[in-house]
Amino acid sequence: MADEALFLLLHNEMVSGVYKSAEQGEVENGRCITKLENMGFRVGQGLIERFTKDTARFKDELDIMKFICKDFWTTVFKKQIDNLRTNHQGIYVLQDNKFRLLTQMSAGKQYLEHASKYLAFTCGLIRGGLSNLGIKSIVTAEVSSMPAYPDTGLHPKTPRSQPELKPRVRCSTNCATQVLR
């Protein structure tokens, strides 16, 4: 859908804009990630409000996580989460084998370190959504591999292997004692 292109481009510009105006260094990198994550947080809060205006009440945490994996992810990224795992004690691992915001990046390990910049906003999105559903959480993401293209000099449209996004979401029900970022 056309809207998606606009959002993707806006997101990429936001990431490069935030980093362009910052200096080099570990501390600055952390600040930029925090900035992007906070923006995602705001958006996630607003989005989940509009989303759940007329939906049924959620039974429990797992129900909420399933909602995030199916409806929320489908609306935002046009596909469902591929795999959801949990230890039933507050940690959930969502796995997306073809993360929309990374599919346009080139193959190879060279850009793997930069992938985290493009995940910060989404982590904030999830955290904001959960926050407005009453769950305080920490969301982190990791990418194990970018799409890998065969070395033919051409760039086929469908990559062979997919990037994996595995945000680890730790949810705490005892909000008072949990100290969060």
Next chain:
Amino acid sequence: MPRPAHRKPDYHKINKDLFVLTYGALVAQLCKDYEKDEDVNKYLDKMGYGIGTRLVEDFLARSCVRRCHSYSEITDIIAQVAFKMYLGITPSVTCNNSSRTEFSLILDKNPLVEFVEELPAGRSSLCYCNLLCGIIRGALEMVHLAADVTFLQDRLKGDRVTEIGITFLRKLDEKKYRRKK
């Protein structure tokens, strides 16, 4: 007839909201980062320029527009095809001068400001939607047309309508732009 208690949310609308909310979060962050309105406006314009240079390819791929022979044709296409495709609105076009190089796009509805009540205090000269000006400018430059794009009127500042002015300057390249078939 009373509304049913649980309704499926309008996913299409929510997807549009994602872009609008993200843009709002971006502007809010920029207002925190920059004190002067001119700086925020300039930054938004620059971001829009970066987006526009890439968006035009997406637009041309999706829309199959024919080659244009006049500035007014181009402005019509921006209003009736591009705006409709990406924002779902169709601004009306007026020509402002006899040599047909200055045009205005009048927006009755502006989806970007859907959640904006008013400009923040002390930010009276903020052009909230300046990203749009940058996008149009960047897109036109990629088809070898230099143009000045600014907001002439803005509903958020108290005007009756929102008006974007496009002034075409000289052509950037002597070679006519040919769309690859």
